[in-house]
Amino acid sequence: MYTDLKRTWAEINLDNLEYNYRRLRERIGDSCRFLGVVKADAYGHGAVQVASVLQQLGADYLAVSSLDEARELRTTGITMPILLLGHTPADQVGHLIENYITQAVSCESKALEYEAEAAKLGQKLRVHIKLDTGMSRLGFLCADGHFAGGVEAVCRSVNLPHLDAEGVFTHFALSDCAGEEARQYTIKQFELFMKVIRAVEEKGFAFRIRHCANTGAVANYPETWLDMVRPGLLLYGYGPEAAALGLKPVMQLKTVISTIKVYDEGTYISYGGTWKTTERTRIGVLPIGYEDGLFRCLSNRYSMLTTEGTAPIRGRICMDMCMIDLSGKPGVDVGDEVIVFGEGHPLDDMADAADTIPYELTCAVSKRVPRVFYRNGRVCEQELRILR
């Protein structure tokens, strides 16, 4: 369902998504598989729509974080393989198998739990073994003194009769960081990953899909691409890696000017008196606030793009509104569109101003904000999750 109300909306350009996918495909070559990370509603872009495009384009795999996310894709016609990266309670194994979901397995006790459930059902669960090579999050411990024990635990897990260990993977912690130390750390993680795989192979088990390349590694470490790459952010076109590869941002966040007033010198704008006008000031009110995903920490620290250039936010960002300074922009009027981030106004700048990363900002665009999808240059779908 969709409302025609033009308040604040996100334009999702699926043509740009296609462009990014094709560029990345060219980069990795035909023999390497492509997994598109669509967790967290495809970083706020709309998992169903993004997954549909990736499926059409011939991507090989998708990844999500929860069984609910996987199910959302399965109930909307996504048939390609899906890797569930996060935690799934063992009592859900039946649902994993029923929906053809591949589960990440991050330690031997999980492997044993999944094995027991799958055995009860008399079926096999497809899994990918996750190794902790230095991210210090999920995964079989295998660094340093844990190496021999880790390899044995992996071997016992992959040989469980009701698990089909199709793949093995690890996650880089510093592959998108600059500098020699980050490079050394990433290479060390990769070498440990390969060493564990070789040790497991020597004990007679070979994985069909080895993967570790996230955005930073797809951009900076070709030697890590192996059998499959696993980018998220790069696909959506943000961050310095995407810029360096000439990729295009997929989302634009837009709003309109609802009201314009002129205030005298010495007037407080918004809550808390954090901004006082120093001259006669033309202020526009925008119907976007922190509930929509415009972080309150951007108060007095970020500008929006109007038809006459950038206009700074004045005073505190409220829950549903904020104010911008339109002084010296006589051509900007009530009803005009304003770009929060998008063409000519990069999300990366907004992330810098908020002292965060682009990931957090697209994920934060809330369910109140309708998504308007573009394909072949035209609106192909509009979705308002609040009325679903």
Ligand SMILES: *Cc1c(COP(=O)(O)O)cnc(C)c1O
């Ligand atoms: C989120 C995630 C990715 C994608 O990361 P990007 O930095 O967006 O490329 C890849 N692998 C795992 C395990 C993840 O959790």
